[in-house]
Amino acid sequence: MDKVLVRGDGWEYMNMTHALRTTGSVEYSTEVHHSMEQLAEKRPPDSYPFAIHQTLDKAMAKGDWYHAGFVVNEDGRYYPYHFFLYPLVAAPIELVLDTFGLDPLRALTLANVLLVLLALGYIYYGSKLANQDKHWLAALYLLCGTTYYLFWPHPEIFSGALMLIAVLAWRDERPVLAILAAALSSNQNPPCAFLVPIVFIAYELRLWFQAKATIPHGAWKALLSRRHLLHAAIMIAAGSTALFSPIFYYIHYGTPNLIVKIGYTVPEYITFARFLSLWFDLNIGVLVANFGTYLFFTGTLLGVIIWKKRISNLAQLWFPITVCIMVVLMSVPTLSQGNWHAGYSVFFRYGYWLIIPLLIAFLDLAKIVPPPIRTTILGIALAIQSTIVLHNNVFAKYYPYLKLNGLSKDVMRTWPDLYNPIPEIFGERIVSEDGTLKDHDIFIFPADRAVAHKIMVRADMVPHDPSHRRAFTLLGRTFKPVGAYSTASVEGWTYLNGTFYQSVPRGEKIPFNDPLLKWDGWSSPEGGWRWSDSQKATITFPRIDPADLEGKLTLYGGAYKLQSVRLELNGVPIFEGQLEGEQVLTLDFDPSVLKASAENTLTFFLPDAKTDPELTNDIRALGYSFQWLILQ
Numbered sequence: 001m002d003k004v005l006v007r008g009d010g011w012e013y014m015n016m017t018h019a020l021r022t023t024g025s026v027e028y029s030t031e032v033h034h035s036m037e038q039l040a041e042k043r044p045p046d047s048y049p050f051a052i053h054q055t056l057d058k059a060m061a062k063g064d065w066y067h068a069g070f071v072v073n074e075d076g077r078y079y080p081y082h083f084f085l086y087p088l089v090a091a092p093i094e095l096v097l098d099t100f101g102l103d104p105l106r107a108l109t110l111a112n113v114l115l116v117l118l119a120l121g122y123i124y125y126g127s128k129l130a131n132q133d134k135h136w137l138a139a140l141y142l143l144c145g146t147t148y149y150l151f152w153p154h155p156e157i158f159s160g161a162l163m164l165i166a167v168l169a170w171r172d173e174r175p176v177l178a179i180l181a182a183a184l185s186s187n188q189n190p191p192c193a194f195l196v197p198i199v200f201i202a203y204e205l206r207l208w209f210q211a212k213a214t215i216p217h218g219a220w221k222a223l224l225s226r227r228h229l230l231h232a233a234i235m236i237a238a239g240s241t242a243l244f245s246p247i248f249y250y251i252h253y254g255t256p257n258l259i260v261k262i263g264y265t266v267p268e269y270i271t272f273a274r275f276l277s278l279w280f281d282l283n284i285g286v287l288v289a290n291f292g293t294y295l296f297f298t299g300t301l302l303g304v305i306i307w308k309k310r311i312s313n314l315a316q317l318w319f320p321i322t323v324c325i326m327v328v329l330m331s332v333p334t335l336s337q338g339n340w341h342a343g344y345s346v347f348f349r350y351g352y353w354l355i356i357p358l359l360i361a362f363l364d365l366a367k368i369v370p371p372p373i374r375t376t377i378l379g380i381a382l383a384i385q386s387t388i389v390l391h392n393n394v395f396a397k398y399y400p401y402l403k404l405n406g407l408s409k410d411v412m413r414t415w416p417d418l419y420n421p422i423p424e425i426f427g428e429r430i431v432s433e434d435g436t437l438k439d440h441d442i443f444i445f446p447a448d449r450a451v452a453h454k455i456m457v458r459a460d461m462v463p464h465d466p467s468h469r470r471a472f473t474l475l476g477r478t479f480k481p482v483g484a485y486s487t488a489s490v491e492g493w494t495y496l497n498g499t500f501y502q503s504v505p506r507g508e509k510i511p512f513n514d515p516l517l518k519w520d521g522w523s524s525p526e527g528g529w530r531w532s533d534s535q536k537a538t539i540t541f542p543r544i545d546p547a548d549l550e551g552k553l554t555l556y557g558g559a560y561k562l563q564s565v566r567l568e569l570n571g572v573p574i575f576e577g578q579l580e581g582e583q584v585l586t587l588d589f590d591p592s593v594l595k596a597s598a599e600n601t602l603t604f605f606l607p608d609a610k611t612d613p614e615l616t617n618d619i620r621a622l623g624y625s626f627q628w629l630i631l632q
Contacts, residue, residue, distance in 0.1 A: 004105045004109070006153065007152050007153070007343050007345070008152065008154045008343040008344070008349065009069050010153040012068060012069030012070065012081075013082070013108060013154060013155070014105060015032070015036070015070070015080070016080050016082075016084045016087035017090045017091050017094055017107055018032060018039065018094065019032045021092075021095050021098075022035045026079055026084045026087070027077050028060070030060070033056070039098075055067070055068070056070065071253070073252050073253050077252070079252055079253075081262065082155075082188070082259075083244070085158075085184060085188055086108075086158040089114075089115070090107040090110070090111035091107070093111055097110070109150070111157075111158075112149070112151070112157040113150065116142075116150065118161055118165075119141065119160075119161040119165060120138055122165045122168060123141070126169075127168045127171075129168075129363075137363055139382050140296070140359045141164060143292070143389050144290055144355050144356065145160075145289070145290065145345075145346065145347065145351075145352040145355070147389060147395050147396070148347075148395065148399070149345055151395055152345065155189065156349050156352045156353060158188055159185045159189045160353040160356050162181045162185035162192070163181070163182065163185055163192060163195070163356050163357060164356050164359075165178075165181045166179075166195055167323060167356070167357045167361075169181065171319060171364065175199050175202075175203040175235055176235055176238050177238075179196050179199050179235050179238040179239045180238035180241060182195035182196050183196050183238060183239050183240070183241040183242035186242045186245075187242065187244050188245075189350070190257070190333065191329075191330040191331070191332075191333045191350075192353065193242045195330075197239075198322065198326050199235075200235055200239065202322065207223065207228065208223060245257075263338070265333075265337060265338060266336055266337075266338050267336055269335055269336050269340070270333075270335040270336050273422065273491075274335040274340065274422060275331060275332075275335060277421060277425070278331060278351055281348075281421055281425060282408040282421070283404065283405055283425055283429065284341070284344065284351075284425060285347060285348070285351075286347050286348060286354065288347070289346045289388070290347070291385070292380075292382060292384035292386070292387075293355065293359070293385055295377075296362060296366075296378060296381035296382075297358065297362050299381065300366045300369060301365075303377065304368050307368060307369055310369075316367075316368065317365070319364055320361035320365040323358065323360065323361035326357065327357050331354060334350040334354075337350075339424075339435075340425070341428050341429075343401055344399075345396045345399045346399055366378070402428055402429055402432045403429055404429045404445070408421075409445075409446075412445055413453050416453045416454045417486045417488065417495075417497040417498075420488040420490055420497070421490075422490060422491060423437060423456060423490055423491055423492070423493040424437060426443060426456055426495075427440065430443040430445060431443070431447075441457060441461060441474075441475060442455065442456070442458075442474050442477075443455070444456075444502075450501065450516065450541075451502070452479065453497070453498070453500070454495060454497055455495070455496040455500065456493050456494070456495050457474060457494055458492065458493060459489060459492050459493060459494050461474060462494045463496075467484065468485050468487070468498075469484050469485075476506070477502060477503065478502070478503040479496075479502055479503075480503070481498050481499065482498065482499040482501065483498065483499070485497055485500070502516060502542050503542055503544050506544075506549065507630065507631070507632050509628045509629075509630055510630070510631075511627070516542055518540040519538070519539060520537065520538045521536055521537030521604075536603065538601050538602065539601070539602045539604075539629075540599050540601045540602075541599065541602070542600070544595075546591035546592055546593075546594040549591040549594065549631060550591070551588055551589050551590060551591045552587070552588060552631075552632040553586070553589060553629065553632075554587075554629060554630040554632070555584070555585045555587070555629050556585075556627045556628050557579075557585075557627050564576070565577065565579050565605065566604075566605040567587070567602065567603065567604055568603045568605070569593050569594070569603075570593050570594065570595065570601055572593045574587050602629075
């Protein structure tokens with residue numbers, strides 16, 4: 001059985017679901033902890049690791065204020081910093097699964113499936129779309145990222161399904177349903193609340209203009225009629241469900257938004273650069289990952305411009321234009337995320353529920369385009385988008401969000417100055433580790449080659465060279481530009497874009513895992529590179545100017561038992577002798593053997609056990625473990 005996916009804040013949502021099912025509360029307590037342990041015994045083997053629950057239990061015992069999405073309040077109780085409306089949907093499903101002996105931890109995934117079916121059901125049986133448009137919208141909805149987030153124990157599908165229903169209901173002049181769906185969605189993703197006042201105001205304005213057209217001097221009477229006031233009160237009541245989350249956190253923490261209080265949002269991050277990153281970044285951009293859908297949008301706009309005479313009145317445009325404005329407004333709060341490069345599948349996860357209203361808006365706008373052209377645009381767009389989804393294995397269950405994708409790497413190799421992403425995106429993907437910007441001062445692409453095309457450094461480390469042509473040194477590494485390089489500053493970091501030859505740091509330790517070094521004939525256990533699989537192994541490092549060196553090579557490593565080893569530098573012998581145990585080996589060599597115009601190779605030769613009677617046949621027991629080297 002496949003493992004239960006845990007992505008983003010999945011731990012927190014699974015805890016909430018189980019707590020709601022077992023105690024009727026989202027408080028994480030010792031009772032819930034032990035119940036989760038019992039659940040672990042019932043689950044299929046290896047389907048889910050529970051170590052974090054043990055850690056959380058210890059954190060509670062120590063009185064830590066925060067751990068894994070749960071925050072202690074003044075009463076010493078731990079509650080989640082995300083709201084629990086989505087887990088509330090999944091709690092009954094967990095109960096059913098557990099009752100029938102199935103894996104309860106799949107409750108959130110099954111909730112996602114039911115929410116997608118609910119959205120599709122509304123498209124086909126609740127909306128007023130034409131039959132053909134129902135098919136188009138269903139396809140667009142399923143291909144816009146729905147499959148990517150289906151297995152996530154996370155509220156993306158929840159918010160996306162409710163936003164689809166809300167915008168369709170708004171289009172179909174069902175304001176109460178539209179407001180209710182948007183308000184409920186906003187409890188998990190607050191920007192969805194923008195739809196609530198927009199629908200209310202749009203309904204009131206439409207009623208006002210209709211009344212004014214029929215009763216020029218008595219329009220106010222229509223707005224003040226008992227029937228209308230009752231309808232307005234129902235809309236307000238529906239919208240007030242958006243207050244569930246703020247009220248809960250105000251009661252328990254004295255603030256309407258715990259995430260803001262903790263400091264996980266940074267208003268200064270709301271910039272145009274982040275807005276562009278949200279939609280167009282080559283690694284996380286919504287419209288880049290949904291390129292087929294993007295073609296549908298642009299093709300529709302072009303069609304409307306060409307066939308603008310088919311616009312019978314401006315009223316045809318108010319709905320799609322208003323939806324686009326609303327999506328821009330919804331985008332703004334998401335830009336303040338302190339963790340911009342959080343876990344996601346294929347593209348920025350907040351962008352999933354942001355793109356869904358645009359599907360409906362542009363499908364409505366496309367009615368202006370002649371039907372054959374409209375069908376062609378949609379057909380091509382869906383074919384391309386289907387290809388993209390298939391390329392990502394449909395569900396993208398194990399998408400490597402800490403790796404640069406192929407498109408961004410191709411662009412950075414060829415036109416590095418065209419792609420200067422938010423530093424989090426670049427830095428974390430270079431080292432393949434989340435939350436690493438604070439631990440590093442320099443990030444280099446490609447990370448494993450002597451020739452770099454893009455260097456990201458802290459702004460105060462940028463070399464002072466107006467010509468952008470001279471060689472410079474950063475953290476002991478020398479970079480020689482080929483021609484002039486360009487610079488771009490983003491959020492306190494600066495990109496150096498061009499072609500740079502890297503040199504080995506002189507007089508400094510180069511650890512075994514330094515990306516400047518390339519390996520052949522070595523295995524890689526924890527702590528160092530072990531030479532054990534052959535009689536020959538090499539370490540290759542970049543070009544280096546011999547004039548800058550004294551001619552000393554220091555190696556630190558160790559042999560498991562006494563053995564004879566020969567070392568050659570670019571084919572010239574520099575050592576032959578026996579190694580045993582840990583030791584620092586300092587060797588003198590002629591610097592002229594090094595190459596300033598090509599890579600250099602240090603070769604290790606180990607005697608063949610078959611020809612040396614003093615050695616055993618177990619080559620793996622004879623390995624030499626390498627830790628670091630210094631060139632001087």
